[in-house]
Amino acid sequence: MPKLLQINSVVNTGSTGRIVEQLGLFAISQGWESYIAFGREARDSKSHLIKIGSSLEVYTHAIATRFFDLHGLMSKWATKRFLKKLDVLKPDVVHIHNLHGYYVNFPMLFKYLKAHDIPTVITMHDFWLMTGHCSYIKNICDKWKTGCNHCPMLSQYPSSMLDRSRSNWRLKASLYADLPNVTLLPVSDWLSRYVALSMMKSLNRQVISNGIDTSLFKPYVAEHSVVSGVNWSKFSIMVIATRWTQANGYKDIIELSKRLPVDCQIVMVGLNDEQLREIPANIVGFKKIENLSQLQELYTKSDVLFNQNKDVTFGLVTAEAMACGTPAIVLKGTAGEEIVDERTGFVVQDYYQVIDIIPNLRKLNKENMAKLCRERVLQMFDSRKQFQKFLDLYNQLLQNRKN
The missing domain is CATH 3.40.50.2000 (Glycogen Phosphorylase B;)
Structure with a gap:
């Protein structure tokens, strides 16, 4: 052997x-x-x-x-x-x-x-x-x-x-x-x-x-929530990092939160204790999450994932979110452009343009988009x-x- x-x-x-x-x-x-x-x-x-x-x-x-x-x-x-x-x-x-x-x-x-x-x-x-x-x-x-x-x-x-x-x-x-x-x-x-x-x-x-393990990362359909503290009636933009620093976009996400419409929120995963105390009210913060069921639910129930990392060499969280049926926003000039296509995501120059995309995201047929996102991951990144x-x-x- x-x-x-x-x-x-x-x-x-x-x-x-x-x-x-x-x-x-x-x-x-x-x-x-x-x-x-x-x-x-x-x-x-x-x-x-x-x-x-x-x-x-x-x-x-x-x-x-x-x-x-x-x-x-x-x-x-x-x-x-x-x-x-x-x-x-x-x-x-x-x-x-x-x-x-x-x-x-x-x-x-x-x-x-x-x-x-x-x-x-x-x-x-x-x-x-x-x-x-x-x-x-x-x-x-x-x-x-x-x-x-x-x-x-x-x-x-x-x-x-x-x-x-x-x-x-x-x-x-x-x-x-x-x-x-x-x-x-x-x-x-x-x-x-x-x-x-x-x-x-x-x-x-x-x-x-x-x-991506598509048997783990798939649309969350359980009756009972394993995540608390999120008002899913608001338009939700998920962002995630192993740890948040200025280098991987922490400041950009804080600035983005200041420009969001009042009925929108950011779901931010990977924060430390100090960051959790200082984030604005329209950011729902979580520490690093190891429970895959919790990640699966957050990915699935968010309206979009935004990968803010300018140096992302692949974009694992982007593909994980798409496997759960959630479209993604990636930055132009990064490897994230290889994960999404015109049917499953959006490419932006910077976080300012995320605001401009929200109206388009609200108009999407979520069921159809979820199907397209998962199919792309199954085809290319399973x-x-x-x-x-x-x-x-x-x-x-x-x-x-x-x-």
């Missing part, structure tokens, strides 16, 4: 954590053993879990990042212990997701995978692997193409007081220059176009979009179809290794 090892900062929580867990389940159903190595947080999993490092090591890594821009370069002892476990495990395929998150030394990991010639795939959920510092480039800097320096976004995650972007970029470039058994998997054509201009352009590359692409790739890599 072949062994799949996935590596991600978290398991079964947040967007990438859920993807990792669901992919592990699918691999098991296809006759694979599934292992997931993680660094920070894990909920219940059907895969074998491997914790990389301790809470103290994560904290130390975070401090070194904050002061010295050493993200991904600490946790040497934690990584060394982890690699010894791999000596015993001997995975047949390694699937890397997010390596940022203060838990692993990525040069040590890559050198180990190369030395042992382990077939490796890397799903790119963001930009961190191809920059000297940033997880999201914000389209205000193109130094990542030829060599980072004097980073203009040191205050953005992973924030730092010292700028090592030049040496970080060069280190990554040198590692990627000699990784013969790696396949890079951007989650959208939009992201792949950026990769083609980056230090990673020479790596084998194919696009595999994220998959998790079983997407996960099968991963399994086909794994099997191909194993066959190549045998040959």
Whole structure:
């Protein structure tokens, strides 16, 4: 029985954590053993879990990042212990997701995978692997193409007081220059176009979009509500983030709320305690939601989902909402444009234009729109179809290794 090892900062929580867990389940159903190595947080999993490092090591890594821009370069002892476990495990395929998150030394990991010639795939959920510092480039800097320096976004995650972007970029470039058994998997054509201009352009590359579990994300039809505090008689715009920051549009949503008609509201998921205290009255706020039934109900009963993230590399929440029958508004120039079409959503330049779309949304035949939205997700982003692409790739890599 072949062994799949996935590596991600978290398991079964947040967007990438859920993807990792669901992919592990699918691999098991296809006759694979599934292992997931993680660094920070894990909920219940059907895969074998491997914790990389301790809470103290994560904290130390975070401090070194904050002061010295050493993200991904600490946790040497934690990584060394982890690699010894791999000596015993001997995975047949390694699937890397997010390596940022203060838990692993990525040069040590890559050198180990190369030395042992382990077939490796890397799903790119963001930009961190191809920059000297940033997880999201914000389209205000193109130094990542030829060599980072004097980073203009040191205050953005992973924030730092010292700028090592030049040496970080060069280190990554040198590692990627000699990784013969790696396949890079951007989650959208939009992201792949950026990769083609980056230090990673020479790596084998194919696009595999994220998959949606359409058996979980579907129109909510239960008689009893699992969500309280929302007046659904108002026109409701849902927005969601793992955590809300200025970088992913928090300020834009607050400004949007000030311009809404009086019979409209925003349903905002992912807020912290301080944000919950300060939001305007026409925003119904929730903390991060792990209960999928609650998410399903919020998606379904909202009139529209607005994905405000200018740097979204796929738009998992957009597809989840559409799977629940809810149309979406996405920003022009983002990967979100690959998810919606003219029948299932709207493309806007900025949050100001959301106001202009509300009258059109009110006129929609909700039943027909719900059907079209779900059909598009079933056709293009159903998790079983997407996960099968991963399994086909794994099997191909194993066959190549045998040959």
